[in-house]
Amino acid sequence: MKKQLKTLISLLLIFVLLIACSSKEVISEDKNIQNNSPDVNSEVKITKPVADYITMSYSEYATTNENGEIKTQILSYDTSTKKLEKIFEFDYTAQYPLGYYDKTNQLVYYTQRVGADQEYGDQIFVRDLSSNKSTQLTDNLFAVNYVIPSGDQLFFAANVKGEQVVRLGAINLKTKKMELWGDNDTIIEAITVDHSNKKIYISAYSLKQRNYSLAHQDGPAGQNNFKMPTHTVYETDFDFKEKRKLFSKNYWIRMLMHKEGHVIAFSDKEYNKGQIPSTVIDYDLADRSTDVSQWEAVRLQRGDANYSRDGNKIYAIAIVKNKRGLYEYDVRTKKFTPIFTPEDGFINNIQVVNGS
Known part of the structure; x- marks a missing residue:
């Protein structure tokens, strides 16, 4: 199990170096999957749940046999009732399985590997929990970093087959049309979606600059002489028609959060320096100013942390007293406070869904 967890942890950086490794054969979870023929409900509700909830994907061995198959579960945590519930389970075949539980519409979005040999790729599926049928939504992706539905659109960040970069994408769940944001020199590191104001915030950097830095690591041997490429945070709308540059830093802007009128970026000078406090950049959208501070608490892991609706809590993956899991952090x-700290298995990703 330990070996598998180390592999999972290393895959967290899959898009930092744009390397993806997997040799498993794809196993279709459900015979009702309709390749390339999406059949999502024509009317997707936009109403919000009453209370905040956290949706997460969690992988563990299906049996005690460490050579056996691994299953990924979609879990949901209700912040009002403190109840953790298993929603759905599927085969671990993706390079890094992700999932999102849409409680309002009783849908689950998740990723699985499709294809074999050199033709494989991780694709996005949707499961209708009322009919227990799955539908394949994409066929041209290689690896996926984010899956976030909002109303009748599904947003994702992924590496498209044949490209070297990570793009922001959107699928219109009614028309099945896909739109992509970015170009062949822009690698998306992190995104956060403001559902209420229909905005998406993106951390991105240049592929050319990253490659140049890799090729020109001058300095004493044995040291990390890599020069961090400039990361820029952008704002775009749900139609991808706007592109507003907010700020740039020579930091690894690894995680974005948002709360009323603010975008908060967690950044590091180097990759994976967990013992060094992260720099927190708080960008005020109204007056376009930034406030920079050091994060003084336990380091928040990559995994899509975000604020509660009232802004008083942060839900995030963290390691507290040597226990990795989902925690609630009180801003004041x-x-x-631990929510889910499994002894076995691994939380792959979370998303915080704000209530009304």
Whole structure:
């Protein structure tokens, strides 16, 4: 199990170096999957749940046999009832399986590998929990970093087959049309979606600059002489018609969050320096100013942390007292409360869904 977890952890950086490794044969979870023929409900509700909830994907061995198959579960945590519920389970075949539970519409979005040999890729599926049928939504992706539905659109960040970069994408769940944001020199590192104001915030950097930095690591041997490429945070609308540059830093802007009128970026000078406090950049959208500070609490892991609706809590993946899991962080008291800290298995990703 330990070996598998180390592999999973290394795959967290799959798009930092744009390397993806997997040798598993794809196993279709459900015979009702309709390749290339999406059949999502024509009317997707936009109403919000009453209370905040956290949707997460969690992988573990299906049996105690560490050579056996691994299953990924979609879990949901209700912040009002404190109830953690298993929603759906599927085969671990993707390079890094992701999932999102849409409670309002009783849909689950998830990723699985499709194809074999050199032709494989991770694709996005949707499961209708009322009919227990799955539908394949994409056929041209190689690896996926984010899957976030909003109303009648599904947003994702992924590497498209034949490209070297990571693009922001959107699928119109009514027309089945896909739109892509970015170009062949823009690698998307992180995104966060503001559902209420229909905005998407993106951390991205240049592929050419990254490659140049890799090829010109001058300095004493044995040291990390890699020069971090400039990361820029952008704002775009749900139609991808706007592109507003917010700010740029020579930091690894690895995670974005948002709360009323603000975009918060967690950034590091180097990759994976967990012992060094992250730099937090708080960008005020109204006056276009930035406030920079050091994060003084336990490091928040990559995994799509975000604020509660009232802005008083942050839900995030963290390691507290050597236990990795999902935690609630109180902004005022600066205390962590464990929600789900499994002894076995691995939380792949989370998304915070704000209530009304």
